Amino acid sequence: MPVPRRLFRAPSRSLLARLAALIALLVGALLVWTLSTVYEQRKLMHRHQAERELQTIGRLQAQAVADWRTSRLADANALTDDSLFAQAVARWQSAPQTEHEATAFVQERLRILQERARYSVVSFVAPDGTVSMGNSSKTVPDAEKKALAHAIESAAPAIVEPRRAPFFAFPFFSLMAPIFDGTRPLGAVWLVMDVRTSLYPLLSPWPTASETAESVLVQAQGKDALLLTPLRRHGELETPTVVSASDTARPLVQAVAGARGLLYGRDDRNTPVIAVVNAIAESPWLLVSEIEVNEAFGEAATRELWVLSLPVSAAVLIAALLLGGWQWRARLRESALKDKLAQNMQWLESAQKAALVGYYVYERSGDTFTLSPMASELFGLTPEAPVARTQWLAQVHPADRAQVLAGLDEALRERKPLRMQYRLVDGSQERWVDMWGEHDAPSANARMTGTVQDITERQRAEEKLGQYRTALEALVRQDPMTGVANRRALTEALTVEWQRAARIQAPLSVLMIDVDHFKAFNDRYGHLAGDECLRKVAKALxxxxxxxxxxxxxxxxxxxxxxxxATGRAEAQAIAEKLRLAVRKLAIVHAASGVATVVTVSIGVATAQTKTAMRSEELGRAGAQANAERESLHLIHQADQALYAAKEGGRDAVVAQAEAPSSTALVGSGAAPDPTVSPPPPRST
Structure with a gap:
């Protein structure tokens, strides 16, 4: 018997419409989820890049500040440890009217220190805190009085942190270097430095183009944060400049509370900032480097959002049109669904292009790759068609092929995830890609699927950051005015050359050179001419x-x-004489010299000749390093003594100090020369 027709009912149009709407919503949600995931990954990548750049700059600036503070303490310690200077001060204090030689020695020592290290004030302070300023005597500020008492009590230099005080018209940093005649305190040398010209330039300007980035030194004052350097938009440092501990959102307060490394907070205008905190070694200082979040990675996030929001907006618009068309015709509904599917694939491909990400499938049995359109574009190969491994490998940079092939074979053999970065040949240019891969199944003919992403821009950014870091490290070891190496570079090189000379048992010479009557040159021709004179002398040397x-x-x-x-005493004297004549040939007029009508130099020569050296394994690496630094300073001291003799003998002369004893002069690998270490090339005559 036939079944009644009423038992079978075709689905109503409203049900189909609801089903179509549900499918459209699911597809749209999937697209939005895919695009939002890509967006978050890209935003996170830009965030990490900005954080790494801020951390690198913070570390470099913190090292520069630590070196600056260490140099100031070294100057103070050198004064405290100088027994000759202490004896001269004792003679000067006991008979100041008759000990003209002691008075001249003290004044010359302080003058040289002030001009060499560019201190604003270098004065001798009596134990009661009085200091001679011109034709009058004054009492140092209370903070310096406390530092003076502490320095005498502890027999070590005391520091007064940067601040403003009525005693000077500029913010200053000072030290008290105690001077003793045996155990009797004679007073202290007050070293004052204008931090605007010495400390502030280490933190400003910011090394990269930025409108909001800045670094500031702070110190704990109880639970509050005391600013030692000014904020960039606040001008000069005022006293006191304190950030209350109640403002817990400020990175400055978080740093004083113990936070270190990378952190997020708000500045004094309640603007979100990203900051990095570095402690300054051997000091109570903390360096806080911060930049506004919007500047750090807001622009990149906005750009990524605009790029990825376009497909979403188009999807919403097209989905609405499809749903409206479904109410009119079933044929249009079917066509619209096909168009929607095509558009979804296009949007997905657009998202991959925006993120420069493609996918691939590697068939182990056929040894072939199947690449997505974006991956094919990256490799410059045909999309969708299988590509032999040899053809894929041909697109890899020749220098990276062996490493890439070994990494792929290892991942296949040991069935572990694949992760490698390498270069592709793109005509005359190179592009970097990051390749990921996972195994699908444990069978012998398993497939590997993964993604490949263009990371060329990221690599270039990292290379630029590395170049900046290298350039900044080079600047730290270069004298900014003359362009030659600075004292730090000399100290490092002298220690290295001393150790090498010990290993190969070669001589090592140092020349100390002083421009004769340079203060008189400055007084007569001005500091600008003096600076130009130093530059010319440096170039001639x-x-x-x-x-x-x-x-x-x-x-x-x-x-x-x-x-x-690798230069002996006689050869070093000959070179010193050439240098002296080279400066004379510059013919820089010096009417106030008293030695000649042109600028001249006095040169002291010191040479260390090693014949027998202690074995480095007997001292250990740390002991060998410390010994090399100690002996290097002794060699500098010998050259300085020879220079003093040249100046005492009438200047414009070369004087050589006696050679250092060979039995304990150097630390090396043994009595026999080290055949693996080559001496410097022979000097051209």
Whole structure:
């Protein structure tokens, strides 16, 4: 018997419409989820890049500030440990009217220190806190009085942190270096430095183009944060400048509370900022470097959002049109569904292009790759068609092929995830890609699926950051005015050359050079002419030395030093004479010299000749390093004594100090020369 027709009912149009709407919503949600995931990944990548850049700049600035503070303490310690200076001060205090030689020695020592290290004030302070300023005597501020008492009590230099005080018209940083005659305190040398010209330039300007980035030094004052340097938009430092501990959103307060490394907070205008906190070694200082969040990665996030929101907007519009068309015709509904599917694939491909990400499938049995359109574009191959592994490998940069092939074979053999970065050949250019891969199944003919992403821009950004870091490290070791090496570079090079000389048992010479009557030159012709004179002298010295291993450095003020590896005493004297004549040939007029009508130099020569050296394994690496630094300073001291003798003998002369004893002069690998260490090349005559 036939079944009644009423038992079977075709689905109503409203049900189909609801089903179509549900499918459209699901597809739209999937697209939005895909695009939002890509967006979050891209935004996170830009965030990490900005954080790494801020951390790198913060570390470099913190190291520069630590070196600056260490140099100031080294100057103070050198005064405290100088027994000759202490004896001269004792003679000067006991008979100031008759000990003209002691008075001159004290004044000359303080003058050289002030000009070499560019201190604003270098004065001797009596134990009661009085200091001679011109024709009158004053009492140092209370903070310096406390530092003076502490320095005498502890027999070590005391520091007064940067601040403003009525005593000077500028913000200053000062130290008290105690001077003793045996155990009797004679007073202290007050070293005052204008932080606007010495400390502030280490933190400003920001090394990269930025409108909101800045670095500031802070110190704990109870639970509050005391600013030692001004905020960039606030001008000069005022006293006191304190950030209350109640403002817990400020990175400055978080740093004082113990936070270190990367953190987020708000500045004094309640603007979100990203900050990094670095502690300054051997000090109570903290360096806080911060930048507004919007500047750090807001622009990149907005750009990514605009790019990824376009497909979403188009999807919403097209879905609405499809749903409206479904109410009119079933044929249009079917056509619209097909168009929607095509558009979804296009949007997905657009999202991959925006993120520069493609996918691939590797068939182990056929040894072939199947690439998505974006991956094909990255490799410059045909999309969708299987590509042999040899053809894929041909697109890899020749220098990376062996490494890439070994990494792929290892991942296939050991069935572990694949992750590698390598270069592709794109005509005359190179592009970097990041390749991921996972195994699908444990069978012998398993497939590997994964993604490949273009990371060329990220690599370039990292290379630029590395170049900046290298350039900044080079600037730290270069004298900014003369362009030759600075004292720090000389100290490092001298320690290295001393250890090498010990290993190969070669001589090592140092020349100390002083421009004769340079203060008189400055007084007569002005500081601008004095600076130009130093630049010309530095260029003449650099041109005259013969080998690349020789180092010309500005030791401080008008003093220069030349490091001559593998150079004996006689040869070093000959080179010193060439340098003296080279400066004379500059013919820089010096009417106030008293030595000659042109600028001249006095040169002290010191040479260390090793014949027998202690084995480095007997001392250990740390002991060998410490010994090399100690002996290097002794060699500098010998050259300085020879320079003093040249100046005492009438200047415009070369004087050589006696050679250092060979039995304990150097630390090396043993009595026999090390055949693996080559000496510097012979000097051209």
């Amino acid at each position: 650099a041109r005259t030395v013969a080998r690349a291993t020789d180092l010309v450095a500005r030791y401080g003020g008008e003093e220069f030093a030349v490091l001559l590896p």
